[in-house]
Amino acid sequence: MKQVLGAIVFIMFITACGNNTNEGNANGNANTSDPNYNKGMELIANSNCLSCHKLNEKAIGPAFQDVANKYENNDVNRKMLANKIIYGGVGNWGNIAMAPHPEINQTDAETMVKYILLLRK
Numbered sequence: 495m496k497q498v499l500g501a502i503v504f505i506m507f508i509t510a511c512g513n514n515t516n517e518g519n520a521n522g523n524a525n526t527s528d529p530n531y532n533k534g535m536e537l538i539a540n541s542n543c544l545s546c547h548k549l550n551e552k553a554i555g556p557a558f559q560d561v562a563n564k565y566e567n568n569d570v571n572r573k574m575l576a577n578k579i580i581y582g583g584v585g586n587w588g589n590i591a592m593a594p595h596p597e598i599n600q601t602d603a604e605t606m607v608k609y610i611l612l613l614r615k
């Protein structure tokens with residue numbers, strides 16, 4: 495009996511791992527080798543972004559993964575999103591405003607955006 499239980503637990507474990515691999519997750523993304531990934535992640539960790547954003551689920555702001563799924567990773571979108579980080583804004587995800595970050599320069603904002611857009615599933 496114990497063995498059967500063990501086998502069931504083992505199978506559940508394997509299945510759970512399998513699901514994770516299929517869905518991918520923020521850190522298991524294939525694009526993590528991009529140098530902007532670590533740099534952007536660090537900039538975000540050192541700012542206040544994570545008080546309103548989570549990677550995989552909506553918080554006060556949208557999940558970064560949802561942002562990545564919404565926008566094509568191109569020049570126009572990267573500039574637009576970098577401006578949103580610097581100047582703030584509202585209306586793309588609801589009625590709650592994104593706080594402005596005038597202390598963040600254009601290059602850093604774009605690096606943050608590059609990291610966020612690499613989270614696309």
Ligand code: HEC
Pocket residue numbers: 538541542543544545546547554555556561575578579583584585586587588589590591592593595598606610
């Ligand atoms: C006070 C809460 C708050 C903080 C702090 C915050 N955000 Fe946001 N963010 C939001 C909200 C709310 C939205 C949705 C705005 C909208 O509906 O257009 C948002 C939207 C965004 C978007 C998507 C913009 C769009 O137009 O689709 C990006 C990218 C983003 N935030 C990045 C960041 C980064 C990077 C930081 C840190 C430098 C940060 N946010 C800090 C609340 C916040």
